[in-house]
Amino acid sequence: xxxxxxxxxxxxxxxSIISYGAIxxxxxxxxxxxxxxxxxxxxxxxxxxxxxxAESHLQKRALEIALKKGNLNNSDIDIVFAGDLLNQCIGSxxxxxxxxxxFTGLYGACSTMALSLAYAAITVECGMAEKAAAVTxxxxxxxxxxxxxxxxxxxxxTPTAQWTVTGSGAAILSKGQNKPFINKIAIGKINxxxxxxxxxxxxxxxxxxxxxxxxxxxxxxxxxxxxDMIFTGDLGFVGxxxxxxxxxxxxxxxxxxxxxxxxxxxxxxxxxxxxxGSGCGxxxxxxxxxxxxxxxxxxxxxxxxxxxxALLSPTSTMQGESIPCIAHLVQIxxx
Amino acid sequence: xxxxxxxxxxxxxxxSIISYGAIxxxxxxxxxxxxxxxxxxxxxxxxxxxxxxAESHLQKRALEIALKKGNLNNSDIDIVFAGDLLNQCIGSxxxxxxxxxxFTGLYGACSTMALSLAYAAITVECGMAEKAAAVTxxxxxxxxxxxxxxxxxxxxxTPTAQWTVTGSGAAILSKGQNKPFINKIAIGKINxxxxxxxxxxxxxxxxxxxxxxxxxxxxxxxxxxxxDMIFTGDLGFVGxxxxxxxxxxxxxxxxxxxxxxxxxxxxxxxxxxxxxGSGCGxxxxxxxxxxxxxxxxxxxxxxxxxxxxALLSPTSTMQGESIPCIAHLVQIxxx
Numbered sequence: 001x002x003x004x005x006x007x008x009x010x011x012x013x014x015x016s017i018i019s020y021g022a023i024x025x026x027x028x029x030x031x032x033x034x035x036x037x038x039x040x041x042x043x044x045x046x047x048x049x050x051x052x053x054a055e056s057h058l059q060k061r062a063l064e065i066a067l068k069k070g071n072l073n074n075s076d077i078d079i080v081f082a083g084d085l086l087n088q089c090i091g092s093x094x095x096x097x098x099x100x101x102x103f104t105g106l107y108g109a110c111s112t113m114a115l116s117l118a119y120a121a122i123t124v125e126c127g128m129a130e131k132a133a134a135v136t137x138x139x140x141x142x143x144x145x146x147x148x149x150x151x152x153x154x155x156x157x158t159p160t161a162q163w164t165v166t167g168s169g170a171a172i173l174s175k176g177q178n179k180p181f182i183n184k185i186a187i188g189k190i191n192x193x194x195x196x197x198x199x200x201x202x203x204x205x206x207x208x209x210x211x212x213x214x215x216x217x218x219x220x221x222x223x224x225x226x227x228d229m230i231f232t233g234d235l236g237f238v239g240x241x242x243x244x245x246x247x248x249x250x251x252x253x254x255x256x257x258x259x260x261x262x263x264x265x266x267x268x269x270x271x272x273x274x275x276x277g278s279g280c281g282x283x284x285x286x287x288x289x290x291x292x293x294x295x296x297x298x299x300x301x302x303x304x305x306x307x308x309x310a311l312l313s314p315t316s317t318m319q320g321e322s323i324p325c326i327a328h329l330v331q332i333x334x335x
Numbered sequence: 336x337x338x339x340x341x342x343x344x345x346x347x348x349x350x351s352i353i354s355y356g357a358i359x360x361x362x363x364x365x366x367x368x369x370x371x372x373x374x375x376x377x378x379x380x381x382x383x384x385x386x387x388x389a390e391s392h393l394q395k396r397a398l399e400i401a402l403k404k405g406n407l408n409n410s411d412i413d414i415v416f417a418g419d420l421l422n423q424c425i426g427s428x429x430x431x432x433x434x435x436x437x438f439t440g441l442y443g444a445c446s447t448m449a450l451s452l453a454y455a456a457i458t459v460e461c462g463m464a465e466k467a468a469a470v471t472x473x474x475x476x477x478x479x480x481x482x483x484x485x486x487x488x489x490x491x492x493t494p495t496a497q498w499t500v501t502g503s504g505a506a507i508l509s510k511g512q513n514k515p516f517i518n519k520i521a522i523g524k525i526n527x528x529x530x531x532x533x534x535x536x537x538x539x540x541x542x543x544x545x546x547x548x549x550x551x552x553x554x555x556x557x558x559x560x561x562x563d564m565i566f567t568g569d570l571g572f573v574g575x576x577x578x579x580x581x582x583x584x585x586x587x588x589x590x591x592x593x594x595x596x597x598x599x600x601x602x603x604x605x606x607x608x609x610x611x612g613s614g615c616g617x618x619x620x621x622x623x624x625x626x627x628x629x630x631x632x633x634x635x636x637x638x639x640x641x642x643x644x645a646l647l648s649p650t651s652t653m654q655g656e657s658i659p660c661i662a663h664l665v666q667i668x669x670x
Binding site: 001002003006007009050052053078079083085086087088089090092093094096097100101102103104105106107108109115119122123125126127128129130146186187188189190192311312313314315316319321324326 | 336337338344385387388413414418420421424425427428429431432435437438439441442443444457458460461462463464465481521522523524525527647648649650651
């Protein structure tokens with residue numbers, strides 16, 4: 001491992017994604033990537049009696065699917081990194097508790113898939129783990145009632161609002177297996193430009209994405225054209241446009257090389273999701289289906305996966321605070 | 336770095352705690368360790384207008400104090416690991432956001448100080464960071480109203496209840512400086528023995544502490560007498576007694592070598608805290624004052640610091656779920 005600059009490192013042992021799995025809800029199954037998601041539900045409960053238990057079930061299943069696809073057992077995994085959006089991260093604790101694997105809980109809001117992937121890679125890189133797993137989830141119904149209103153209230157959503165993805169993705173990492181591998185990592189800084197509209201997360205998060213991607217470009221002396229694609233987590237339509245605008249000021253055209261998982265998982269014209277998808281499960285589901293499929297087939301060979309998170313809580317919003325945001329980045333390559 | 340067994344590693348570069356700082360509330364200042372805490376408040380608000388903002392202030396000050404005592408600037412730190420008990424970890428996001436340091440949010444409930452210390456050590460060990468910081472906090476008033484009742488309600492506390500510490504501790508790590516250093520780390524597994532009483536966290540957490548400490552003893556072929564002291568985070572009186580009981584079944588006498596931070600920070604006979612202190616800030620404050628003082632002065636030379644966390648949320652409790660718990664362990668030595 002080599003430190004390139006603060007929070008930005010290059011790995012030398014090619015921690016590789018040897019298996020991955022994704023599960024999502026009905027609405028996601030009807031989106032453009034539905035056919036690539038390993039397992040999809042027919043309702044919001046997935047056989048559980050509450051939305052929160054359903055979310056835990058998503059994490060459990062995502063990890064089970066990844067293990068099964070990799071022909072692995074629980075006992076093969078040295079450590080699992082997981083996180084979600086629920087208070088006290090119960091989606092992860094209850095989802096992972098029965099696997100009997102050493103567990104590290106992470107919190108980065110919707111940026112958590114990049115964060116957990118980064119630390120899974122770091123532990124494999126430095127010999128702490130032979131195999132490490134990264135899992136995150138979100139659930140529309142548990143997120144709505146926690147962050148906004150009970151579903152029964154039928155609150156009107158603003159045009160800038162995004163739709164929390166019901167889904168979970170899990171990735172399992174191990175050393176050099178001729179699979180997609182984590183090459184570089186950039187741990188984000190918290191950015192807070194004073195935006196207070198909790199229904200416009202894209203606007204709040206885009207400066208964090210800009211900061212991390214720009215720091216990464218500078219540290220590695222690269223630009224968008226050096227990558228097959230730059231994926232952000234869930235900036236949605238407004239956030240993506242703002243990100244292009246920020247890079248335009250530096251005379252960098254990002255639009256051509258950029259896709260946002262929040263805009264990939266749903267069809268905004270048909271699915272009434274306003275600005276696109278969001279949530280920890282958004283980038284996790286897209287990564288652990290479509291993106292990794294493309295990397296494995298060689299259609300993508302060098303990508304940046306930059307998931308963004310809004311580190312607010314309903315309490316901080318009610319107390320009039322702004323929305324601190326963060327973006328973590330992982331470069332994934334395929335030989 | 337050498338992997339000893341699943342989740343248990345030995346470090347070879349002696350990531351050392353080169354500076355540390357602690358801040359706490361009035362009640363903590365009146366406890367047995369009050370004189371060792373760098374800064375103490377006179378009320379619960381520390382000049383802020385809400386308890387949540389006060390908690391963020393605690394994290395900010397703890398890190399500022401640690402930086403100042405180490406004659407360091409923000410820009411000297413490569414990465415900061417932080418966590419707390421508040422929904423969406425806002426104690427950390429708002430506490431750390433203005434430092435402009437790459438940030439990794441962790442969630443391990445009250446075990447978070449051991450977890451953040453572990454990852455700060457790992458990043459220094461493997462060259463990802465020259466200097467890394469670990470910070471956690473808790474606040475009695477923000478925790479009460481989030482987990483239990485509004486303070487104004489004046490709810491009666493049960494005999495097994497613990498008192499959330501208002502405090503924060505920060506530690507800064509760097510390579511070999513003839514200071515206390517992290518020698519080994521054990522990442523915990525989630526344990527859930529079906530306990531559902533959210534007012535008896537000690538009982539819920541003791542099996543997690545037992546599991547991690549026992550796995551560590553087995554992996555390192557050691558026993559309590561090999562350590563100057565084994566500190567747990569916040570098992571309190573009931574949890575500590577249960578931990579002794581669990582080890583007694585293995586014919587291991589832990590009592591003689593064990594102290595619990597929750598029983599050290601308050602005087603249970605005089606301070607009406609029932610079973611002792613608790614919270615992320617409990618073990619953080621005790622570690623970053625009393626314990627590290629003793630390690631620096633050579634009065635302790637080889638300790639285990641095992642912080643325990645209850646990974647419940649009010650939602651999971653209301654849904655009738657049990658309390659999954661975890662304990663992470665860090666061995667700290669001084670040459």
